[in-house]
Amino acid sequence: MGSKRPDRRRFLKGGAALAGGLTLGAVEPAFGQTPAPAKFIKGDEEMIAYGERSRFVTSARIAHPPGGRESPDAFGLVFHVAAPLQDSVGMITPSSLHFVGTTRGSFIPDIDPQEHRLMIHGMVDRPLTFTMEDLKRLPSVTRPHFIECAGNSSNPNRKTVQETHGMTSCAEWTGVLLSVLLKEAGVKGGASWVVAEGTENVKGASSFPLAKAMDDCVVAYGMNGEAVRPQNGFPLRLLVPGFEGIFNTKYLRRIKVVDRYYMNYNDYGHLRRDPVRAALGYQIGPKSVITFPSGEQQLPGRGFYEVSGLAWSGGGTISRVEVSTDAGRNWMDAEIQGTAHRMAHTRFRLHWNWDGQETELLSRCTDEVGQVQPSRAQVAEHWNEPPDPSYRVPGLNNAIQPWRVASDGSVHNGDA
Amino acid sequence: MGAFTMGMLRLLVLALVMFLGGSALAQSPTYGVGRTPTAEEIRAWDISIGPTGEELPQGRGTAEEGAQVYLRQGCAGCHGREGEGGRAPRRGPRLVKVEPGPDVDPWAAARILPYRSPYATTVWDYINRGMPLNREGTLTADQVYALTAFLLYKNEVIAEDLVLDAQSLPKVEMPNRDGWEPLPEWKPGTPRLPGYPY
Numbered sequence: 001m002g003s004k005r006p007d008r009r010r011f012l013k014g015g016a017a018l019a020g021g022l023t024l025g026a027v028e029p030a031f032g033q034t035p036a037p038a039k040f041i042k043g044d045e046e047m048i049a050y051g052e053r054s055r056f057v058t059s060a061r062i063a064h065p066p067g068g069r070e071s072p073d074a075f076g077l078v079f080h081v082a083a084p085l086q087d088s089v090g091m092i093t094p095s096s097l098h099f100v101g102t103t104r105g106s107f108i109p110d111i112d113p114q115e116h117r118l119m120i121h122g123m124v125d126r127p128l129t130f131t132m133e134d135l136k137r138l139p140s141v142t143r144p145h146f147i148e149c150a151g152n153s154s155n156p157n158r159k160t161v162q163e164t165h166g167m168t169s170c171a172e173w174t175g176v177l178l179s180v181l182l183k184e185a186g187v188k189g190g191a192s193w194v195v196a197e198g199t200e201n202v203k204g205a206s207s208f209p210l211a212k213a214m215d216d217c218v219v220a221y222g223m224n225g226e227a228v229r230p231q232n233g234f235p236l237r238l239l240v241p242g243f244e245g246i247f248n249t250k251y252l253r254r255i256k257v258v259d260r261y262y263m264n265y266n267d268y269g270h271l272r273r274d275p276v277r278a279a280l281g282y283q284i285g286p287k288s289v290i291t292f293p294s295g296e297q298q299l300p301g302r303g304f305y306e307v308s309g310l311a312w313s314g315g316g317t318i319s320r321v322e323v324s325t326d327a328g329r330n331w332m333d334a335e336i337q338g339t340a341h342r343m344a345h346t347r348f349r350l351h352w353n354w355d356g357q358e359t360e361l362l363s364r365c366t367d368e369v370g371q372v373q374p375s376r377a378q379v380a381e382h383w384n385e386p387p388d389p390s391y392r393v394p395g396l397n398n399a400i401q402p403w404r405v406a407s408d409g410s411v412h413n414g415d416a
Numbered sequence: 417m418g419a420f421t422m423g424m425l426r427l428l429v430l431a432l433v434m435f436l437g438g439s440a441l442a443q444s445p446t447y448g449v450g451r452t453p454t455a456e457e458i459r460a461w462d463i464s465i466g467p468t469g470e471e472l473p474q475g476r477g478t479a480e481e482g483a484q485v486y487l488r489q490g491c492a493g494c495h496g497r498e499g500e501g502g503r504a505p506r507r508g509p510r511l512v513k514v515e516p517g518p519d520v521d522p523w524a525a526a527r528i529l530p531y532r533s534p535y536a537t538t539v540w541d542y543i544n545r546g547m548p549l550n551r552e553g554t555l556t557a558d559q560v561y562a563l564t565a566f567l568l569y570k571n572e573v574i575a576e577d578l579v580l581d582a583q584s585l586p587k588v589e590m591p592n593r594d595g596w597e598p599l600p601e602w603k604p605g606t607p608r609l610p611g612y613p614y
Contacts, residue, residue: 121458129453211603
């Protein structure tokens with residue numbers, strides 16, 4: 001079985017060469033010559049059935065944090081892996097490259113969808129159990145949503161955008177609104193929270209407000225036009241749009257409606273003494289990052305470049321993205337790709353002519369409720385803290401990421 | 417005249433049907449999809465133990481029994497013989513506070529779950545669903561009660577001879593019961609913290 005995919009093996013061994021880079025010294029037009037005969041990919045059955053990317057494309061996920069434990073480890077446990085945002089185009093992360101977060105190292109459950117059940121119970125008039133077939137009969141929605149791990153935080157030691165920001169991804173999710181299932185079960189008066197639980201070994205469980213459950217949560221069986229991938233929660237995962245990644249329960253098996261914060265497994269991680277850090281522990285703030293040019297990429301020379309990146313917010317849609325190409329002295333409005341979606345990655349672009357001088361590229365975004373992405377210094381100032389490098393932004397770190405472009409065209413983490 | 421009465425009657429009946437149908441709709445399912453689980457199925461699935469402890473199963477355990485379970489189940493392999501935490505590569509977190517005495521500030525002490533957690537039910541819930549690593553779900557209710565008693569005793573929260581069961585466990589007063597900040601009310605379409613522009 002292992003010998004069926006020689007191509008994939010080869011390019012994974014080849015290392016993480018930068019795909020989609022700039023090809024300089026373009027091929028000379030060869031007038032008067034017949035074009036060389038095209039080479040062919042000799043596809044096998046598997047490739048015809050499911051497709052495969054070019055062997056020249058080597059973009060791959062890496063362990064997170066950088067230098068952390070490899071996945072799978074010797075026991076088959078999977079740890080965090082980060083998405084290669086430096087190679088991303090558009091707003092959707094391919095399912096194969098979507099970041100993976102695990103509560104702690106865990107085995108990926110191998111769930112037969114025929115056997116899988118979702119139970120809704122607790123403070124409801126009618127407890128209900130749904131099969132996957134049941135769920136697919138119900139009215140569905142399809143929406144792009146990002147998921148971001150609370151630990152997705154840049155620091156001066158991280159070099160590439162995959163290392164600084166790779167624990168966020170955006171997929172198009174299809175499923176049933178959780179509100180539809182809760183209404184079907186009939187939520188009782190006095191209920192105020194729900195607890196969501198998955199089927200994996202460590203049955204991770206998170207409490208979140210009933211108001212959120214009734215607003216826009218999706219019980220998703222589809223991801224990017226096909227079934228949710230096992231690493232992302234097959235056959236069923238919960239989407240809690242804009243909340244920290246851990247709320248988006250994978251392998252969803254149970255929703256319990258309750259009248260108080262339940263302080264179950266994952267909730268303990270949100271235990272805070274400080275009201276500010278407690279309040280900032282669930283909805284994600286406005287955040288953006290330039291993915292090209294970004295850390296460790298190389299500009300071949302002065303001239304025209306399209307600066308491009310991603311912006312997202314737990315507060316709703318992205319309404320504005322500004323880019324500075326002169327280390328924050330001037331800011332220009334970037335073009336937003338198409339229509340921005342609620343709690344979804346939003347691609348932005350800006351035309352830039354690089355004069356070959358050392359400079360710094362930055363981006364900051366504003367969301368529909370008026371929240372603006374801050375610099376780390378602004379956050380520190382707001383809370384009357386000294387803005388030294390050890391200052392930790394409360395909640396998920398949404399500080400502006402500077403990329404320093406050296407005069408030789410090399411790009412580096414501006415915080416380093 | 418007769419035709420008029422019949423028409424009136426039809427209208428009345430229609431109105432009555434619509435009224436009943438409409439009011440019934442508010443209380444009955446819209447789609448009728450899904451099955452009603454039995455009380456037994458719910459009990460078997462429901463491992464969420466809330467602060468009131470109403471979901472706790474039957475069973476009992478003491479600190480002394482818990483010390484035995486701790487050794488026999490291999491907890492010491494990752495958390496140390498005395499709950500002091502494991503060494504690489506089996507670096508399980510510390511489970512017993514360093515500072516002696518019953519009045520240690522749970523926030524000043526290291527991040528010890530069976531000391532900092534505001535509810536004893538959380539300790540029970542955590543062990544029951546998350547331990548031991550890769551053998552989750554194999555402990556009996558008695559073993560979970562015993563381990564909870566052992567860890568709470570080692571952290572000087574309960575007396576050595578206290579028997580923990582579904583009645584006594586939720587009554588345990590954790591030192592951090594009121595020392596944490598509950599999550600604020602959440603409303604759709606609002607900034608994450610009033611007065612915070614970022």
